[in-house]
Amino acid sequence: MAGIVPPGTTAVPADVSHTAHTKHDEKTDYMNLPCPIPYEELHREALMSLKPETFEGLRFDFTKGLNQKFSLSHSVSMGPTEIPSQSAETIKIPTSHYEFGANFIDPNLMLIGRVLTDGRLNARVKWDLTDNLTVKANAQLTNEPHMSHGMFNFDYKGKDFRSQFQLGNGALFGANYIQSVTPNLSLGGEVFWAGQHRKSGIGYAARYETDKMVATGQVANTGIVALSYVQKVSDKVSLATDFMYNYLSRDVTASVGYDYILRQCRLRGKIDSNGCTTSYLEERLNMGLNFILSAEIDHRKKDYKFGFGLTVG
């Protein structure tokens, strides 16, 4: 931060002038605020700790780099998949699929594609046109009619703000904007309009972060109020809590979790107010070889999901 006022030229003892100088440094320079993080990554720390990708069954991922920029990935997954059903019973059907993917990663251009054996195709493109302008595209194609969707995002990054414009199929339009207000606080808002479902919404978000903690809040007119708080207890441990309240449907969910990043493993656990506890362990067996264990217990619905897997590369 640039010093606003140069230290006085009067004769002052050295340590007092030093403290005076640091006090002036701590006075915020509102012209030089840091760039805020993107709007969709507002809850990033809380999501990383509280929502690991738990799965059920076997999962095997193999990533092979052919080049510095190009890599292929093979992934096998076998296990029960839940079918959404109207009754309270959860219906699970055993499925298995193989997924082939190719990634091209360049400083300016990132292309990711995935094909599954059940006929689904995922594609993602991220292109940095200039230093400030980025174009992102995301497409998911399936065999079933009317289930494919695609979305384009245009991002503009300013000195201390970010803005984004979204275009999706089904006449989906969205825009969001986030601005740094102080070095720790950033505020933002978003609007969207979904033509197919005739819905529109507006939401506001705020994020306060320091070295040790991150607190975020988000309100939307779809009735959702989401607050989260992440505290970094040490450089290996962080604790996170999350509170979500839907004032239209009177749904409340609170969750508490921990995230331990040790040298040989990464362990995330969380417990919910819906009576659901999950735990996710990634253990490093060797260089490039990771062993994954995932457990999810829902005491209320008596639904137990356990998975194990291996990630290579």
Added chain:
Amino acid sequence: MAAQHKRRAEGRSDSSILAKITSSPIVSRGKQAASDAAFVSKKLLRSTGKAAWIAGTTFLILVVPLIIEMDREQQFNELELQQASLLGAPPTGPAHK
């Protein structure tokens, strides 16, 4: 006959004393209280069992991997410390030579 009468009267009065005792309000209240206590204690045992199961499985999922991993991390640290002290010794060996 008089003896029989007497016995019958006594028997009737005996049974009536017993009947009086068993049908008295204190005894019936005591019986009701005992059955209530049995019902409540059965429910308490069942709910304690359920709570113990939920607490036990949640502890198993959340805390046991943490303990295991922290123990491994500590072992790894000790091993590194040992290796560091071992590797620290040799450079002085060749210097002596």
